[in-house]
Amino acid sequence: MKKLLVGFMICIIGFLGIWLGFHYFMKKPNPYLKKGYTDQELARIEQLSEENQAYLLEADYYPNLLSYLDAEGMQEELLKDYILFEQLYGLGIEETIFIVNHHYNDVASYDENTIALMHGTYYIHEYLERYLKYENNLTITFDSQEAMRDYVITAVNSNLDYAFYTLDESANLEKQYLLLVNKYYKLSEDYVPENLVTIASTYGASLLLESTVYEQYKLMWSAAKQEGLSLYIRSPYRSYRTQQTLYNRYVAADGKAVADTYSARPGYSEHQTGLAFDVTSPSTNFDTFEYSQEFEWLKNNAHKYGFILRYPKGKEYITGYMYEPWHYRYVGVEAATKIYETGLTYEEYYAYYVR
Ligand SMILES: [Zn+2]
Structure with missing residues (x-):
């Protein structure tokens, strides 16, 4: 009776071993790990929305993922836009988040002037072209770029790029x-x-x-x-x-x-x-x-x-x-x-x- 029980136990342990071994060797590797994400990154990915998970799965490995997820002001629903914007324009994390959060990410180019304007207190995005044009035609000199920027924004917001009585x-x-x-x-x-x-x-x-x-x-x-x-x-x-x-x-x-x-x-x-x-x-x-x-x-x-x-x-x-x-x-x-x-x-x- 005792022998039978021991035999039975050995059988069970044996099967368990085979079963675990099978799973260990046959288990598919995690697709994110396969892409190159680390375990630490994977843990964060698993906390993201299904949409973001799906996007990261179809996109190439993105090395700055954790920096974005930990960045101040980051909005998870805009993650895809941050990644696309950064890859397109190569701006830093802070600027990328600022621009995408404000929905200013629809402009052809982002030079220093454009970005400076976007940071103006009373910047109106649909006036960007007018600001840039007005700035180009300015003949006044300013103490700082901020002073010029604020002047340009004030002027265009007040329609001064048109002469009085011409807008009609x-x-x-x-x-x-x-x-x-x-x-x-x-x-x-x-x-x-x-x-x-x-x-x-x-x-x-x-x-x-x-x-x-x-x-x-x-x-x-x-x-x-x-x-x-x-x-x-x-x-x-x-x-x-x-x-x-x-x-x-x-x-x-x-x-x-x-x-x-x-x-x-x-x-x-x-x-x-x-x-x-x-x-x-x-x-x-x-x-x-x-x-x-x-x-x-x-x-x-x-x-x-x-x-x-x-x-x-x-x-x-x-x-x-x-x-x-x-x-x-x-x-x-x-x-x-x-x-x-x-x-x-x-x-x-x-x-x-x-x-
Ligand atoms: Zn009056």
């Missing part, structure tokens, strides 16, 4: 309070904003302003009043015809070139939107308002009510207008706050955040 596009009315009207985007001759209301004499001249803008202005007016300050709207909404009359008068007096620096051509005036107004205090005029306490207060508080100083000092080349401390535009609190914080002109803000 209609303003996008669907943007409502974020509407942009300037020397590139115009309003039609018959455009009249909805909800125009008459300003009460306490707040300014008895003329028209868009109703929400008026409500926000009254809140601002009251807040200023609390500080012992007094605001007074001089010129709010202006119709196309009124602007036409004004502009023609200025042209007759100063000539077209000079008139264009301070007056909009009809259809191109922000006053026609009903969202803008010229304001001073009752005791100041356009020339002296800049030195008033009211102006000082507006500089730091207008954004809280959704207003921006539309034509700031030093930005004349962007806005196309001389510095106007009195001209305010309603864009809503969110946009106004962002503009206050970043120091962007509305042209730049519109290109980057609204358009």
Whole structure:
């Protein structure tokens, strides 16, 4: 009986040995290991999505795999794009991840200038060709490549690669309070904003302003009043015809070139939107308002009510207008706050955040 049991055990051990041996010798080698991946790499591959596993299986051995998988900002679903991009352009891991993550990986060539532009804060990818062209035609010299890059981005985002009044596009009315009207985007001759209301004499001249803008202005007016300050709207909404009359008068007096620096051509005036107004205090005029306490207060508080100083000092080349401390535009609190914080002109803000 004991002999039988021992025999049986030997048989079992024997079979087990044969079975293990069979599997050891017949087992197919792992296809990733066969490609050249190490055990360490294989362990990571097995954690990837099925799609990435399949891709790595069909592609050639990729020596930088672990560097990419461990890189900061890596998005696993873009792994294939990183690999393809790196193989095509030979840029470093950091640049490759930056470009692919931002979906900038559709350009024919990536020279130093192109990459520098892509790193600009307000870079807009679909403007790349325009940036490069504008940069090539620049005659100004800059302290650094960053300074030039930022200048180029600002200029093109503001359409400065076109001369004023040459783009001739209609303003996008669907943007409502974020509407942009300037020397590139115009309003039609018959455009009249909805909800125009008459300003009460306490707040300014008895003329028209868009109703929400008026409500926000009254809140601002009251807040200023609390500080012992007094605001007074001089010129709010202006119709196309009124602007036409004004502009023609200025042209007759100063000539077209000079008139264009301070007056909009009809259809191109922000006053026609009903969202803008010229304001001073009752005791100041356009020339002296800049030195008033009211102006000082507006500089730091207008954004809280959704207003921006539309034509700031030093930005004349962007806005196309001389510095106007009195001209305010309603864009809503969110946009106004962002503009206050970043120091962007509305042209730049519109290109980057609204358009
Ligand atoms: Zn104005």
